[in-house]
Amino acid sequence: MAHRELPASAAGPNLNQFVAGSEGILGVITAATVKIHRVPAERDYRGFFFKDFEAGAKAVRTILQEELPVAMLRLSDGPETHFLQSFSAAQKPPGALERAAMQALAWRGYGEGRCLMIVGLEGDRETVLESQVRTRAIIERLGGVHLGNRPGERWYSKRFAMPYMRDPMLDRGIAVETLETSVRWSDLHNLYRGVHLAIHDALRDNAADPEARAIVMCHLSHGYVDGASLYFTMIFPQKQGAEVEQWLAIKRAASDAIVAGGGTISHHHGVGTDHAPWLLREKGEVGVALLAGLKDSLDPKHTCNPGKVLPG
Missing domain, CATH: 3.30.70.3450 (Alpha-Beta Plaits)
Known part of the structure; x- marks a missing residue:
């Protein structure tokens, strides 16, 4: 990949954020400036x-x-x-x-x-x-x-203590999974109800056994003037021998509900490969074509992080 300098004074903060948020498909960050704040009084x-x-x-x-x-x-x-x-x-x-x-x-x-x-x-x-x-x-x-x-x-x-429970619970056949989205305030409650119902139904339809019970929780922890993120957590017994298939069914149901409700397919976890199939529905053909055009321009040989973010 050819070296292309993107100084803030010339490129502006928006393009820098575009590159930084592309999960490595547009280039490699080789230097960073760190801003230090005093400990609050x-x-x-x-x-x-x-x-x-x-x-x-x-x-x-x-x-x-x-x-x-x-x-x-x-x-x-x-x-x-x-x-x-x-x-x-x-x-x-x-x-x-x-x-x-x-x-x-x-x-x-x-x-x-x-x-x-x-x-x-x-x-x-x-x-x-x-x-x-x-x-x-x-x-x-x-x-x-x-x-x-x-x-x-x-x-x-x-x-910081709660995330450390995840692995011991997995060892005992209990899955702890999270997913998140963001949406405008006007659509937040409809999206919350739609995704919550989709996850609940998928957990029921893919339960480990008829007596299995699951917990579906949500919190709002990233808010903005125009909208907010919804962060869902699920705790459920795994289907022994079919753990991946169970997870995929729940993930698909939640992702379909997110996009149908006007949410972003991810807020801060990233698109990667798991969410790429839903990116076209979220961004539309023009949005995906814009990102693909940047990819072709900045990385014509598709050397950087191939197969990530862009569908197909």
């Missing part, structure tokens, strides 16, 4: 409950569209909230005071189906305090109830 992570996922998503959208300086917004749907709280309780059973508080919230309507939101704020003290007041005002106006810092601090301290 103040860090505040706290939790809120919403009665349902739609109310929580509306709060996320409002906070982002008002451009408040948040470090993190994470909204779990009802099944994920239940799973996380049950998992936490199994590790450390709640005390009498915590059980009483949960019961009181249930009486107020924050019971079955409630959704947990974690709001993270970082920066100088004044910025964090101002953002804390403004985010809480939005959340409570839209039906959220404040839980204090404990849920946020617990999430922050344990945020």
